[in-house]
Amino acid sequence: MLAMKPEDMQEFEIHQLLEAIYFRYGYDFRDYSKASLERRILHRVQQSDLNSISEMVPRVMHETAFFELFLRDMSVTVTEMFRDPKVFKKLRQEVFIQLKTYSRVNIWHAGCATGEEVYSMAIMLKEEGLLERTRIYATDYNNHSLDIAKKGIYPAEKMQSYTESYLAAGGKASFADYYQAKFGSAKMAESLKEHITFANHNLMKDQAFAEMHLIVCRNVLIYFNPKLQDKVLALFKESLIARGFLLLGDKETIDFSEVKTSFETFSKKERIFRRKMYV
């Protein structure tokens, strides 16, 4: 009974792969939730016609292009404009009023992926007269996603459903005013982009870089284990001004984290938290 069962071997192989990636590139996936990670890794094994996860180790070690592929796999999530319109409506109705009291506003979209939510935010800020005084920092660790986000070009066929979400989020003008449709794609307006800085930032290892009035980080923490969640939330706490806002994903919370006492719940349903004054 000394032989390792195949399924335990798989766990070991993943461990080895993540150690190799950390050693070689400094990207630390060891504190990711393993179940989703395992699915994605197995998908890569299948896509690249490999026989096992172990076969990925020499490839990521020696082929930068293969590592880039791995990074892409790791960041494939589904994003869209005005995802959960009610959340955007709440921001617009209750958080923006607070932001209007500042002469300059910094907003950080941490883990912005391909940028759909960033443009959604810029549109709402514009309609509320806030965009001119706002700088949006949109960051992700994945350069491939960032390139798409920077270009701001999305499939035109999605605009119909985005328009519905835009209206449900309290959109005041015509959604079509914010993009130019051409050859089956929709390019977001320059007037929005001017206020957005896209940059590579890795929540696993990088530091705070500016004082934020609002941090948006939706459906990123669900991919992290509690230890990494704590670390990232501490980074958000450090980055927020006193009374600054934190927006998380629908199923995410700060309730079980170390920073819990530093925040108050601003809106439970929409997962909006607010940094307390002195803690």
Add this chain to the structure above:
Amino acid sequence: MFEAMVVGVSAGGLHALSGILSCLPLNYPIAILIVQHRHRDSDHFLDEYLNKLSAVRVKEAEPGEAILPAHVYIAPAGYHLLVERDKTLSLSIDPPVNFSIPSIDVLFQSAASCYKNHLIGLILTGASSDGSQGLKTIKEYGGYAIVQAPQTAEVDVMPKAAIELVDVDKIIPLEALGQFLIQDLLNSTVVNGGETDE
């Protein structure tokens, strides 16, 4: 002994789940995890309704939550539900699998590698083939596979697809499922890998 049961259900699920969950006693020693296909914007109706008519606790699955016996966890609408190896729950917004999020295969496959031969997989009514691959994986890990008898399903596509692909252990009519889960399964009249422990 079995520790957990994963359930995959699509069209016709409310009736089937009501019938099964209402049979289980308060101290049911097995944890139950359910993927019910439904619209992304669905509210808490399903878990609240099922909780009301069940003795066991029925709730929406939360990320990081420890999986406990006598508890029923429902995958939230719009999220995949997965089981971590330390027997906690996690969620993802990875792309749909079999056009579904949550996907039954995603839950079943992650649960299989965690619970191995201590897991039961159950496929109920539905108009999809989601879940068949997952049930197959459960069998590969030594788990136990049950499918609702297609003729008792509101929509028989999903049970039929599972039976087609997987060498299932039991095919049971809906009305007998509750009884099977509280008697046969617990009295270990069921023979499988679950009895020869690692």
